[in-house]
Amino acid sequence: xxxxxxxxxxxxLPLVLNDFWLTQVATRSLxxxxxxxxxxxxxxxxxxxxxxxxxxxxxxxxxxAYFGPNSVGIGVQLPFWISIPLALMLAVVSGGLIxxxxxxxxxxxxxxxxxxxxxxxxxxxxxxYTLFNGWTGFSGVRAPEIGGLSLRDPLALYLLSLGTAVxxxxxxxxxxxxxxxxxxxxxxxxxxxxLALGISVTTPIVAAFAFSGLLAGxxxxxxxxxxxxxSSFSVGLGPIIDILIVAVIGGLRHPAGAFxxxxxxxxxxxxxxxxxxxxxxxxxxxxxxLLIVIVAPGGLQQLASDWVARLRRPEVKEKSTV
Amino acid sequence: MxxxxxxxxxxxxxxxxYFLAASGFSLIFGxxxxxxxxxxxxxxxxxxxxxxxxxxxGSWGLGVxxxxxxxxxxxxxxxxxxxxWMQGDELxxxxxxxxxxxxxxxxxxxxxxxxxxxxxxPEALAGGQRLPVLGVGYANIRLALMAFALATGLALWxxxxxxxFGAVIRAGVDDQDMLRALGYPINRIFVLVFALGGMLAGxxxxxxxxxxxxxxxxxxxxxxSSLVVVIVGGMGxxxxxxxxxxLVGLAEQYGLAYAPTYGVVFTFAIMVLxxxxxxxxxxxxxxx
Amino acid sequence: xxxxHSHTNANALEVRGIGKRFGGFWAVQDIxxxxxxxxxxxxxxxxxxxxTSLFNVxxxxxxxxxGQITLFGDSVTREPINKRIQRGLRRTYQHAxxxxxxxxxxxxxxxxxxxxxxxxxxxxxxxxxxxLAEAERLAEVAGVADVLDxxxxxxxxxxxxxxEIGIALAEKPKILLLDEPAAGLSPAERPKLSxxxxxxxxxxxxxxxxxxxxxALQTSESVSxxxxxxxxxxxxxDDIMRNEDVHRVYIGGAHGH
Numbered sequence: 015x016x017x018x019x020x021x022x023x024x025x026x027l028p029l030v031l032n033d034f035w036l037t038q039v040a041t042r043s044l045x046x047x048x049x050x051x052x053x054x055x056x057x058x059x060x061x062x063x064x065x066x067x068x069x070x071x072x073x074x075x076x077x078x079a080y081f082g083p084n085s086v087g088i089g090v091q092l093p094f095w096i097s098i099p100l101a102l103m104l105a106v107v108s109g110g111l112i113x114x115x116x117x118x119x120x121x122x123x124x125x126x127x128x129x130x131x132x133x134x135x136x137x138x139x140x141x142x143y144t145l146f147n148g149w150t151g152f153s154g155v156r157a158p159e160i161g162g163l164s165l166r167d168p169l170a171l172y173l174l175s176l177g178t179a180v181x182x183x184x185x186x187x188x189x190x191x192x193x194x195x196x197x198x199x200x201x202x203x204x205x206x207x208x209l210a211l212g213i214s215v216t217t218p219i220v221a222a223f224a225f226s227g228l229l230a231g232x233x234x235x236x237x238x239x240x241x242x243x244x245s246s247f248s249v250g251l252g253p254i255i256d257i258l259i260v261a262v263i264g265g266l267r268h269p270a271g272a273f274x275x276x277x278x279x280x281x282x283x284x285x286x287x288x289x290x291x292x293x294x295x296x297x298x299x300x301x302x303x304l305l306i307v308i309v310a311p312g313g314l315q316q317l318a319s320d321w322v323a324r325l326r327r328p329e330v331k332e333k334s335t336v
Numbered sequence: 337m338x339x340x341x342x343x344x345x346x347x348x349x350x351x352x353x354y355f356l357a358a359s360g361f362s363l364i365f366g367x368x369x370x371x372x373x374x375x376x377x378x379x380x381x382x383x384x385x386x387x388x389x390x391x392x393x394g395s396w397g398l399g400v401x402x403x404x405x406x407x408x409x410x411x412x413x414x415x416x417x418x419x420x421w422m423q424g425d426e427l428x429x430x431x432x433x434x435x436x437x438x439x440x441x442x443x444x445x446x447x448x449x450x451x452x453x454x455x456x457x458p459e460a461l462a463g464g465q466r467l468p469v470l471g472v473g474y475a476n477i478r479l480a481l482m483a484f485a486l487a488t489g490l491a492l493w494x495x496x497x498x499x500x501f502g503a504v505i506r507a508g509v510d511d512q513d514m515l516r517a518l519g520y521p522i523n524r525i526f527v528l529v530f531a532l533g534g535m536l537a538g539x540x541x542x543x544x545x546x547x548x549x550x551x552x553x554x555x556x557x558x559x560x561s562s563l564v565v566v567i568v569g570g571m572g573x574x575x576x577x578x579x580x581x582x583l584v585g586l587a588e589q590y591g592l593a594y595a596p597t598y599g600v601v602f603t604f605a606i607m608v609l610x611x612x613x614x615x616x617x618x619x620x621x622x623x624x
Numbered sequence: 625x626x627x628x629h630s631h632t633n634a635n636a637l638e639v640r641g642i643g644k645r646f647g648g649f650w651a652v653q654d655i656x657x658x659x660x661x662x663x664x665x666x667x668x669x670x671x672x673x674x675x676t677s678l679f680n681v682x683x684x685x686x687x688x689x690x691g692q693i694t695l696f697g698d699s700v701t702r703e704p705i706n707k708r709i710q711r712g713l714r715r716t717y718q719h720a721x722x723x724x725x726x727x728x729x730x731x732x733x734x735x736x737x738x739x740x741x742x743x744x745x746x747x748x749x750x751x752x753x754x755x756l757a758e759a760e761r762l763a764e765v766a767g768v769a770d771v772l773d774x775x776x777x778x779x780x781x782x783x784x785x786x787x788e789i790g791i792a793l794a795e796k797p798k799i800l801l802l803d804e805p806a807a808g809l810s811p812a813e814r815p816k817l818s819x820x821x822x823x824x825x826x827x828x829x830x831x832x833x834x835x836x837x838x839x840a841l842q843t844s845e846s847v848s849x850x851x852x853x854x855x856x857x858x859x860x861x862d863d864i865m866r867n868e869d870v871h872r873v874y875i876g877g878a879h880g881h
Binding site for chain 3: 193197200204207210211212213
């Protein structure tokens with residue numbers, strides 16, 4: 015009942031939005047939201063903030079670029095029904111490997127390790143020309159035509175992104191109810207005790223990272239179709255921080271908040287040019303992140319629910335002013 | 337063989353630079369459990385300020401000190417103004433320091449532009465030496481850099497292990513509440529530690545801008561190297577930072593020389609290997 | 625499946641020369657312990673005697689510095705805790721670390737799934753999964769059926785202790801190590817717990833750490849007394865009551881200061 019209330023307006027959105035709004039704001043928010051969902055999933059259910067999500071998304075995106083039509087003449091053309099599953103699979107594998115590397119680390123240690131992995135991958139894509147075409151990367155990447163319908167069409171890409179986002183959220187909520195999902199949450203709460211139940215701790219951690227790789231990979235594929243190019247800058251510190259900011263704005267403990275964060279981020283990005291010098295966008299983003307961390311570490315959702323709670327119970331406010 | 341020697345020497349130079357950069361990062365982490373993601377930005381600030389001072393005065397020594405002081409001041413402001421309010425909430429501190437590093441990098445880009453700068457060397461450091469026995473030429477600045485790293489390492493060790501300030505800091509790591517109860521101004525001590533870490537980063541920045549060069553992106557390069565160095569060497573250990581810097585610096589240079597398009601993979605492989613065998617780092621204590 | 629009959633006469637638990645050192649401090653040293661199948665053994669000792677350290681080594685929560693541990697004839701000294709659990713060893717913890725974000729039902733489900741192991745651990749949950757039914761049965765046995773869907777962080781202290789026992793009873797344990805299960809319980813909650821312990825099947829071996837001498841002597845057929853990390857005395861409750869060493873160091877120590 016409730017999902018329908020949100021889904022119907024979203025399905026009707028193309029009727030009211032022009033192509034600019036649909037593509038630059040709606041579709042972009044959905045894609046960014048899917049990538050950030052991969053982070054907030056890890057943060058919520060495994061309790062690990064990973065800086066390597068842009069890497070997993072990038073591996074999927076590079077796979078699509080390398081095995082699909084591009085204008086730099088590198089790679090091998092494969093039909094989309096091979097390259098898409100391959101891209102998702104490589105993203106899952108990369109997620110699992112990153113989980114394996116970071117499996118013994120939590121908190122700030124995990125942040126340091128995943129950030130090192132993400133930045134090392136960025137430098138690797140810049141150095142390597144045979145697979146990644148160095149820092150110029152791939153351009154002219156085209157979304158495939160499926161049954162005569164081109165996914166480059168704004169409406170088609172929007173609906174595909176919306177469908178993927180809904181599927182991703184459904185997958186997350188199903189996954190966390192599965193035995194493996196429960197074990198992942200148990201590892202978050204008390205890893206030593208999980209072992210004492212007779213369950214290995216490595217499996218759930220690797221599985222959580224691999225699952226986040228699936229989400230990030232799906233976002234990465236959509237993103238490379240949307241941007242029509244991918245380069246080292248797509249996996250550099252910029253996107254790493256963007257994904258983090260989106261997840262933090264949405265609240266790291268609320269997976270669906272990633273989409274709220276994405277809309278806020280994209281609106282800021284799109285209209286910042288009217289507020290401040292376009293060149294200083296990074297300063298603006300930095301200030302926004304800093305303010306969120308200082309004022310509302312739980313993210314916008316937390317802020318909103320606090321306000322709602324305060325409005326409903328004014329006496330709480332009175333108490334706090336005493 | 338000559339190539340190997342030159343690469344090794346270059347690796348040692350880079351290791352010295354990485355140690356200078358990572359020592360401040362490791363110091364702050366070891367003493368305060370704060371992952372200062374703005375460390376690369378502090379280093380870059382020192383480098384830029386150092387460049388401007390040398391450009392205006394012509395004195396290299398003044399540039400190193402000025403760059404160090406500028407970064408020390410910035411570090412103190414970061415701790416006193418933002419991170420100090422979140423002491424104990426490590427995740428929040430990490431996120432806040434990332435925000436600060438983005439803002440700093442963008443403002444520096446604004447002021448100094450996207451150009452690549454190299455700090456002009458004083459005459460005594462500008463030339464080169466033909467090294468005895470090895471028979472290869474080597475720039476003076478690189479030798480000076482190694483000496484500087486060695487001196488810094490020893491000074492840090494002395495400060496932490498042999499002075500009263502060091503003793504207070506070491507006690508603060510183990511039991512902050514105890515120190516507070518004894519009347520030590522722990523918040524001010526933490527600001528001082530941050531200033532010290534910033535000072536080290538800033539001086540490293542000027543030295544890096546002299547031996548190599550400095551441009552937007554330098555911050556990220558040194559943040560990565562500092563992260564890997566402390567992960568490999570062990571969090572919060574000065575000796576570990578030295579060992580980690582040595583491994584990473586050499587690996588990077590050998591990688592660049594022998595497998596140019598896969599160079600960074602070597603650095604990465606070292607990190608993964610250490611994490612697999614000894615997750616707390618080569619000289620680190622186990623995580624609690 | 626090969627059925628191993630050679631171990632049917634083996635002791636449930638055999639410990640030889642176990643020691644555990646932390647830095648320069650021996651928490652336990654030179655411990656020998658033999659527990660027969662189905663035996664009810666109490667381990668007594670004042671605070672700091674090394675009782676919980678001994679349990680940690682027996683379960684594999686920490687590794688032994690010296691010595692050998694045998695469960696039903698198989699050496700488990702080098703095995704990690706999750707393998708020992710699958711051999712039928714279970715324990716409760718004095719300070720319960722439960723999964724705060726999970727419900728009682730989920731926690732008990734994981735306990736069942738953990739013991740059964742296998743690839744089904746990663747498969748999606750289907751309606752009518754027998755592991756869920758088993759989890760509900762455990763909740764019934766442990767007396768937490770009325771809070772099945774409550775998150776464990778919301779449970780009272782007594783409920784958490786009951787849940788601890790529910791976890792330990794998952795999938796027919798062969799040997800139960802109970803670390804002061806009654807500690808911190810209200811007088812109203814204690815009888816419930818005692819009844820629960822009394823209702824355990826007779827073939828289950830139970831090793832019980834109990835601070836309270838009266839309870840320990842009532843519920844057990846044999847007693848081992850630890851003091852300063854070493855085994856001070858062993859015997860029937862009557863022997864222990866008459867043992868002068870025990871009177872001096874334990875009873876005198878516990879009540880005399």
